[in-house]
Amino acid sequence: MAGQNLVNLESVTAHVPGDASRVLLDAVSLGIERGERVGVVGLNGGGKTTLLEVLSGRREPNAGRVSRLGGLKLAYLTQGDDFPKGSTVRDVVLAEYGSDHEWASDAKARDVLGGLGIRDLERSTDGLSGGEKRRVALARALLGEPDLVVLDEPTNHLDIEGVTWLAEHLIARRCGVVVVTHDRWFLDSVCTRTWEVANGQVESYLGGYQDWVYARAERTKQADAAEARRRNLARKELAWLRRGPPARTSKPRYRIEAAEALIADVPPPRNSVELLNFATNRLGRTVLELEDATVKIGERTLLDHQTWRLGPGDRIGIVGVNGSGKTTLLRALTGERPLDGGKRVQGTTVQLAQLTQDLVDLPKDMRVLEAVEAVAKYVRFGKEEMTASQVAERLGFPPARQWTPVGRLSGGERRRLQLTRLLMAEPNVLLLDEPTNDLDVDTLTNLEDLLDGWPGTLIVVSHDRYLTERVCDTVVALFGDGRITHLPGGIEEYLRRRAIQGTDTSAPQTGPSAKATGSAAPKAVDAAAQRVARKEAQRLERRMTQLTKRAEQLHTKLAEAATDPQKLIELSSELKQVQAEQEQVEVEWLEAAERAEA
Template identity: 55%
Template sequence: MANIVNLDRVAKQYASGVLLDDVSLGLDDSDRVGVVGLNGAGKSTLLRLITGAEEPDSGRLTRRRGLAVGSLPQQVDLPPTATVRDVVVGDAWLPALGADTEHGPAEHVWAGDAAVRAVLRGLGMPGLGLDTETGPLSGGEKRRVALAALLIRPADLLILDEPTNHLDIAGVSWLAAWLTREHRGALAVVTHDRWFLDAVCTTTWEVADGTVRSYEGGYAAWTLARAERVRRETVTEARRQNLLRKELAWLQRGAPARTSKPKFRIDAANALIADVPQPRDGVSLHRLATARLGKQVYDLENVTVAHGDRGILADATFRVGPGDRIALVGANGTGKTTLLRLLTEQLTPDTGTVRVGQTVRAGYLSQQLSELPTDARVLEAIEQVARRVRLGDRELTAAQLAELFGFGESRLWSVVADLSGGERRRLQLLRLLAGEPNVLLLDEPTNDLDTDTLAELEDLLDSWPGTLIVASHDRYLVERVCDTVFALLGDGAVTHLPGGIDQYLTLLPEPGDGDQTPVTAAPATTPERTGPSAAQVRAGKKELARLERLVARLETKESDLHTQLAEHATDYAKVTELDAQLAQLRSERAAAEEEWLTLAASLD
């Protein structure tokens, strides 16, 4: 490994305050880093510093000479008269790439238009012609075209700011596969997609309070490490600790993408979650939902809906009962939002019937933010709906509910018009829950939400005793809060998938010749690594078990030495002797742990 970017005591501030202060870290040529943190913490600023789009106020930032950097910013501005071909294989967007021009198209031998189309297909634009002008494209299509331009260029470092925005589940899976198997350089990515973080990243940088902390592994490893940090700290925030314990319990009990950590690294953290119950008590919630909703919620029979000449639903049947927790998945345009609008009676089917239970009181979260009162203050916007709210077994004031969604006391009196996109989305969700619906219909609820706010939302949904229907491309959310998956595959039907997201991915056509099959759940690995033989794996597992036993014995001896040190605290000679033994034990333990990690990596 070789260092390609280095930050030494870097600081950056704006009029709103200090974002980064005294940050020192490095990026090696094989690093795959996920950057996480609250909205506004400084994640995008950190990426702009690395690319050179911004300069630090103080400190030193160095890059390897001749470093080719490809960068996808949050806002993509493409020349309106340029074609897709101009952007992807030409130089129409080259200045925005941040790449050394000598690595650009002039010296690259392209595989041909077929390879470019394969990338566009993988990103969910199979019908987009290379001669299409970029001006009329939607914002999401422009971002995907720009991302395609980056993927087909060789780069020593890819910097991606929210690359999964506007991608469906299949597109996110394809991108994870491409980055894992095809990209040979380093990667730094800001994303709120937790499944993607686990599938692609081997290191996590947490940006918070002006600092950047580095953790080994993806989202699951970061969650584990934060829990370990909370355990060690003497003063912690009780609510955050409880939330981390619950998230850890979920990750341990069957999350689709998890870290592989040695037993001696997680034993202490497991003590935090030993008494944590299952995320949801399904029997109790179903009983409460039945009491609130009766037996009928929604029944769609032989429903047909068309938009102009394009059929969306064709003779579709879909039934929802009390307490059901349903995920709707499918590519953009297959009818997920249409189905939700049928359930809310905003849309009438061309043929067929939609029956809604008499006791249904639905709360519908749309993808738009237009229903927010932009001239009101945050607390006023909540109290317009309700002053006190009951969520499950908790009764909260409007201010307490706002705090759950990250609106501290200083933010309660902010004008809604001044909120960021993520804050407005949080307020929209908050107002929806304040209405105390017994059915929640959520259309892409995770848009613009950071990982901590997503955990808060999932914690609320865990204890929410009603019917839940979520249309989402966020695989982690779907598998975290829903029990049943239905897919809209473009054939006009609403198809039940007992096998969940994995089954959904198997039903999709291949994105294109030469493309990789979707990633299903494995943590990221470095490209082109030859796996060990079966015999080597067996021998390696035995050695791993031996090393774990050795570490356990050393830990016991270390604990005994600490006890002896306390007993002989006034005996200087004895303390000196014991301290030397302790140093030796620590050295042996560190060596054993390092040997375990090296062997475990070779067996992946």
């Protein structure tokens, strides 16, 4: 029944185990309704995972009461993917099914296994990679008929297609969902409500990530001077959102208009011309080039006589399925991985830095600020000069935390320190391999803000769709055909091409009975209807842009005609017609967008 709470928290308090002085949840009261999809955001270490543990019953609160609907079926995905030693994928995922025929006849089971790319059911879990373990654990959580699914960082290790599939799958289900993730595109696509965990409290907002940004922009309008930097950052982030395709927000229109007033004078996130001038002065004409390059991974050809030239100020995102060779391509660019044919050219003025997925050794005998200042005490991003302490704070190290010994940092904090030290070295070519791992939403926003003013050539490999679209001007893809394919339409074009190309949807390998189980491919979609809907949505977007420009022109003419009553009446009438059409086109766009995603 809609509106029925599955779980209620009443005045719940929880602190760090063994340290009653560090309160993570302070007299929190909230509930999750059946069918509601809630995204949980907040700083790392702020209590998001603790909230999930209390909701799911994995942890008892230190005070307060938790009540659950009788007979509640709950599935919980933790951040750790530990399986019984010696178990197989089948043991973990399909334990509740008696035979291959039983799970193969279950459409939902086939959808989950196919969507997550799980095919070899007899494989031992002991030898799985981190990404493979994540997919197996996620499949275990999604199978069955839970009333409530609680997911802690489910998008970690998933590629863009995996994240897209997971979003569509959760939207199609009718169960409640509570999810902690730093993937902002996922939050905006899936969630009907957002919980922000901060300072022991949980604030609830209707809608997904964009709605949360709107709410923060409204809230910061009344903020005091001490919050000035955060206010400007929220306004800049909102400006970015509103310059993209029309936001699919659940906020009333009058609240959107109020939020838009906050960003009326905010410049674009990046001054591309100015940054290009900076980059050209620092780099010259030649940056990195692969000429007639061939790269092989075992028997597979990653690059087949490809020529790729990176210029000063280029901002390029590289996308592809897991295992497509994105990291190998970065290593070829840096020269770490020799080419199997062709040649690599590097400009004489290039100062290259790379953030890898592996943690590097850091000076454990230093404190955080000392480790940053050991690289440099000041750094310049475009026209802005910042101290080492300011950069460290922007990347998640508040002043008090900057005096923590490096040896006592968590894995996520060490990765943030690694990134901070890279930026302090002022490289003019920066390669980032999955930079969003272990970063919370606020830290990601700050990183993007820093990169907005960074004058150099930027190459990003990330499954974070939002970050790629936010900081990169160009997207290229590895489709497994030996080429580097430029995508003028960005990630949307990548997903369309992958759908047309077709993924490997063979059934999971189950031994001799594999043929009898049938295909484990995800449920087929009407691709033709989706393409028609996408074209319609694009046409409506163009019309909305035209109407917006016309409305701006009419507002200007109204101001100029202040002393001409007759002209004012004519212009006002036309403006009302334009605004009415804007609302109608917006409704039609939303409907087309829904059909395109169905």
